[in-house]
Amino acid sequence: MEKKAKQLRRRGRPPAGSTLPAETRQAIIDAGMVLLTEKGVSATGIEEVLNVVGIPKGSFYHYFKSKEAFVLEVIGAYGAYFDRKLKRHLENKELRPLERIESFMDDAKRGMARHEFRRGCLIGNLGQEVSSLSEKVRIDVEMVISGWEALLATCLQEALSLGYLSPDANPAALSAFFWTGWEGAVMRARMSRSLAPMVLFGTKFLEGIRR
């Protein structure tokens, strides 16, 4: 996402008509990813998103049917972005399975520090906001997390097969446990402006499952 944010800044406010519709649409989604990751849906106004991209409010509905349609697209884009990130770590055959989990967590910690604890997890934000969001949004958010659970479960299954976990370990349950705690750790890190909660959760999680 950092790269996208940079592209966005470089893009600045282009004179009207200088970008193609598909590019503008993508720029709106990218800006949405950043803002929803920082503040969530309720605190983010459409106008604020458009300000970042530098297009007038009226044209928003040229690209998206509604705020909900936009939020669904942002969730999809964030899901795809995060999937790539996760796979880069969890499917990295140069590392042993549990080291891959560590490498993902280290990446997340670096990102948290780089953005000075302003950006958490878009999916975690939406989880807290779920009572004010539509059922469609809730289901999409849930699907994204299920995907992460599956990716991590596969990595843990490999760890189990290679004898790094106790033989009665349940990769699917451990994966669900991880994501539950990790989302909590990301939230707490932002609140305390410290990486300590992420470090603590990660360490205890790995300690607890290592054979």
Place this chain on the structure above:
Amino acid sequence: MEKKAKQLRRRGRPPAGSTLPAETRQAIIDAGMVLLTEKGVSATGIEEVLNVVGIPKGSFYHYFKSKEAFVLEVIGAYGAYFDRKLKRHLENKELRPLERIESFMDDAKRGMARHEFRRGCLIGNLGQEVSSLSEKVRIDVEMVISGWEALLATCLQEALSLGYLSPDANPAALSAFFWTGWEGAVMRARMSRSLAPMVLFGTKFLEGIRR
């Protein structure tokens, strides 16, 4: 809080002047606790809070200097409410220390089901919103959680002294680990409309620390 919500409903919209200022003020704070626990700060308008209590918008500033001052009072009230709840469980000498933690978690699960996954944790909500909230709010939220950590650490210290934990267990670190994961579990429970994440986190946590 359920009792308070009921009182609120019973109260209905009283004719102007039928309640004392201190009662009205408390009723606004109680309504704030419910709404902020369901939706967080950004999605909750002052008007919505006042609608529940049945007083006109203009009079809000008679009771509170600003929305921030109101939010700080709501955090204080929620902190005090939750402290009483936690102490009822964690200081219950009729149960063994780890059973007290279970009894707290069971209470939380019942509350989550009773409110049909609409209400999570006000403190967790604010944690996700922290980038859009003031530094004062952030510090107050952090203080509330630190209080919960201290209460649980004391209970875990007792468990350690009685030999229920492995001798090298660190009550303070385990308590921080618990709250991090538990906030994540509450969030995920709301998102998936299922108690499973709370059950899973609680079970794994106790399994992991029991001697």
